[in-house]
Amino acid sequence: MRRVLPILLLLVVAACAAPHDPEVTFYADGKTVTVQPTQYCDVKSENCDVDTQATGVLKVRPGKPVQISVPGDLAKTAWSVKFTYRDAQGTPQEPLRSKLFTKNDPQYAYTLVLPNPGDQLESVEVQQYGSRIEASTTGTFDFVARGTWVLSVDDRK
Template identity: 80%
Template structure:
């Protein structure tokens, strides 16, 4: 019988290659697409987090234009929502808004963010995946704690 020796370094590399990667979210606007890694991704209890502050996508989005968001299956099969900030046509910041909560009961793989008014300017978008941990707020309400966050910063400079 012949023995085959495999260097330990190859076994270590093989083990690393099998490790799961953090899910990416795809944003699409004005004919451009960007895949974004999570800026924060935690375990199911929203603890033991990997934080990558520079994992922010940037897309140009003209006033009133929608942003299409696609999420992978391991995000679609959980509780998640979209939070966004925007300004009105006069440039005044508006209260941040949030989409409805999507859950594993009706998995949602895509969402189109449409601003309230046709002249509004989007500023930022956050896809938030919720974990199992719940915290009470100062108002007595209960909030799910975000497990993962994917951030899109909007480039709203005029094009020339």
């Protein structure tokens, strides 16, 4: 009975601990980095925690893919990947976005492939959407991001 009590106490303490925010893992060129969200809000995209230091950094060579892995809590919600890049001549391109993944077809991983082989990735954002919708300046409606996980790309040679 003496050994059972400490184990039960640990289980109770662990069960009472606040759940941690979901983490996203990025993989490129044989290296991985796991990041906390730079912003994480409740489902209404309110009451947000912000951590500007949570950004991850990976070296990614021109034209190389980045693999992204998300936990089940994120995979079973609405999310997408937004990224910035420049072409082989160094000209910044318009940011692009992956398709929207939803709970109807959970997506646990995504491989980001740039449009052309010589393109250089600059940054990646995994964005989880909440239930709040806002009108955009173009007259359309957009879901507001609930959580954002950021990867900055180190493109030094």
